[in-house]
Amino acid sequence: MLGHYPPKHCSRPFGNCNSGNSHREPYVAAHNMIMSHAAAVDNYKRNYQATQGGSIGIVIAMKWYEPLTNSTEDILAARQALSFEVDWFLDPLFFGDYPREMREMLSSNLPKFTSEEKRLLQNKADFIGVNHYTAIYAKDCVSSPCDLKSYEGNALVQAVGERDGVAIGRPTAFHGYYDVPEGMELIVKYVSQRYENTPVYVTENGYSQSSDNSTEDLINDVGRVNYLQGYLTCISSAVR
Template identity: 90%
Template sequence: RFLDPIFFGDYPREMREMLSSNLPKFTSEEKRLLQNKADFIGVNHYTAIYAKDCISSPCDIKTYEGNAMVQAVGERDGVAIGRPTAFHGYYDVPEGMELIVRYVNQRYKNTPVYITENGYSQLSDNSMEDLMNDVGRVNYLQGYLTCISSAVRKGANLHGYFVWSLMDNFEWGFGFTVRFGIYHVDFETQERTPKMSGKWYRDFLTGSRPVDQAQTLRADS
């Protein structure tokens, strides 16, 4: 709902009620100028989580989730929402991709959507064999691309997809401890080598490997 001012000129009533003075107020002229000013919407999407109502447990209102009066959790009744990844709290939940694309399209007047980031993390201290034979990342990409395809077939106005990332790099507060790249980078020599996922993604883009061929990897992993 944080995009609402750009498309509708103001935040939704529920946000006004919960956050009151924390939100900026707009004049009638500002609301008019704000509306429908986006050419496209960029979505960074890595995972899905459950939203637990804060009625049953206290919320930290200084967090994004706390502002919405919910607590973000990765499990329900002791069962994880999806396969965990190296990034704490990030799970492999491909169906979330289709849901978010369709939701954004429906709420924001079918504005074109680009998936500007989507990727899978590994711990850097894994063995070189595990880093290069990144079956988990192949399965992740296969699942998310399959759900993107499903969304498009159902009418989603999706214009592009960008995997995160081409190469292992410096990941903000996590530094070099996690890797998202489909190319392995030796940070000492800067040598770059395609991982299994890089080769799979190349074949997928050139049409020599249909997206559903990764299912075999998922079943065997």
């Protein structure tokens, strides 16, 4: 969408590329990815699962979004951001179609599933993998102007790390990623509740640390210890 990676297709306001359509092409690419997943699941369940006894699932990278303010607009923005990040890929696999919020906002730019594609989508994933590192504030961009040159811009949302000058959590070395352990509990509960208590695995999580630090700082990595302790505590709370 932003044109940062091959094939470097994008369009304004998301990016300035020689060719491409940021309003349509990302959704076609994602549609093909979803259907490739569905075909693999169908093949595995029909031909291999009974004899191998394995399970097959999908991993989604996901932030947790908190409204920047208590306004109705920002509350809806946080919901839209989740819809365009989590529900975009998981709703078709569990409910047979894209989320309502995406369909309403994107109209004909969002592909439709054929009857054959919907048949493949009936094979639900055995588990959901969660790649989660950070929470972020969501600011509405429908009622007020925003910089849409970010991942969340496709949902007409701007991701904001601070509220009234206070960061959402302790910053890490990776720009835009903060230590917000409560986000882990909230995102795991969200996924579990929305997708029929399908087993959830945390498949990625970790603490970004600057390579410019001294050897002593890297060894005595209190920030990493605190981060992991906080996130493990919150995943434990989610399990309970």
